[in-house]
Amino acid sequence: AQKVTQAQTEISVVEKEDVTLDCVYETRDTTYYLFWYKQPPSGELVFLIRRNSFDEQNEISGRYSWNFQKSTSSFNFTITASQVVDSAVYFCALSAEDNYGQNFVFGPGTRLSVLP
Amino acid sequence: ETGVTQTPRHLVMGMTNKKSLKCEQHLGHNAMYWYKQSAKKPLELMFVYSLEERVENNSVPSRFSPECPNSSHLFLHLHTLQPEDSALYLCASSQDYGTGVQPQHFGDGTRLSIL
Numbered sequence: 001a002q003k004v005t006q007a008q009t010e011i012s013v014v015e016k017e018d019v020t021l022d023c024v025y026e027t028r029d030t031t032y033y034l035f036w037y038k039q040p041p042s043g044e045l046v047f048l049i050r051r052n053s054f055d056e057q058n059e060i061s062g063r064y065s066w067n068f069q070k071s072t073s074s075f076n077f078t079i080t081a082s083q084v085v086d087s088a089v090y091f092c093a094l095s096a097e098d099n100y101g102q103n104f105v106f107g108p109g110t111r112l113s114v115l116p
Numbered sequence: 117e118t119g120v121t122q123t124p125r126h127l128v129m130g131m132t133n134k135k136s137l138k139c140e141q142h143l144g145h146n147a148m149y150w151y152k153q154s155a156k157k158p159l160e161l162m163f164v165y166s167l168e169e170r171v172e173n174n175s176v177p178s179r180f181s182p183e184c185p186n187s188s189h190l191f192l193h194l195h196t197l198q199p200e201d202s203a204l205y206l207c208a209s210s211q212d213y214g215t216g217v218q219p220q221h222f223g224d225g226t227r228l229s230i231l
Contacts, residue, residue, distance in 0.1 A: 004158075043204060045222035091159070106159040
């Protein structure tokens with residue numbers, strides 16, 4: 001079965017601090033995809049990144065960076081020099097096949113508050 | 117602008133009412149999804165339509181009835197709902213349906229409150 005754990009329910013940081021959001025996943029499939037989404041107060045989920053299981057290169061996009069480590073089944077997300085606009089709920093998600101077909105599972109989310 | 121539009125944004129209804137949620141996408145996508153987001157719970161996939169055919173129905177009570185008349189529109193018909201059905205209902209679309217093929221584009225959601 002697929003599972004995504006985001007152990008941090010809520011995080012508060014002061015603007016300009018760096019913050020890392022943890023994501024640990026479980027799957028028996030060897031081919032899978034990992035995602036991060038941002039959900040601002042408006043409610044809409046915004047896609048941030050997709051990573052497939054064969055690509056362990058870390059990725060940087062502006063102030064965002066992602067660390068994918070298959071050895072620890074983790075796909076952590078770091079925001080550098082956080083800003084108030086980064087305040088949102090962040091979801092990690094996993095897409096993989098299981099015995100019943102394709103499955104797309106979200107983690108419970110981490111609420112990030114960036115204080116001015 | 118997300119490309120996926122949901123109406124209404126907010127809905128308050130009694131348990132005996134019948135209402136419908138509407139989702140529309142102008143992205144040319146072939147797959148559309150309904151998710152339920154309850155407080156302090158992970159997003160739950162409810163239904164998936166690919167090329168207007170329902171491909172997933174994740175043990176959703178029959179008081180929720182989806183309809184996909186064409187690839188651009190998706191409805192969720194509601195009747196005889198329970199208080200625990202109060203949640204944010206999110207619609208999403210993707211180019212195709214399959215494992216990790218495409219990221220999903222989400223609408224702003226309909227916040228449903230059952231009295």
